[in-house]
Amino acid sequence: MTAAEPLAAELANWRDTIRRFLADEMEPHYEKWEKAGIVPRERTCRS
Numbered sequence: 001m002t003a004a005e006p007l008a009a010e011l012a013n014w015r016d017t018i019r020r021f022l023a024d025e026m027e028p029h030y031e032k033w034e035k036a037g038i039v040p041r042e043r044t045c046r047s
Contacts (some may be wrong), residue, residue, distance in 0.1 A: 025043065033039050
């Protein structure tokens with residue numbers, strides 16, 4: 001196993017997490033936000 005292999009797996013997991021977040025939390029509201037020209041702060045600053 002090379003040093004890069006665990007990092008590649010971690011990066012793939014991170015990308016999957018980001019994709020799921022965008023699909024679940026952002027995409028359903030895209031058209032409304034695009035029309036309004038703004039994304040609500042509570043969607044972008046979630047803790």
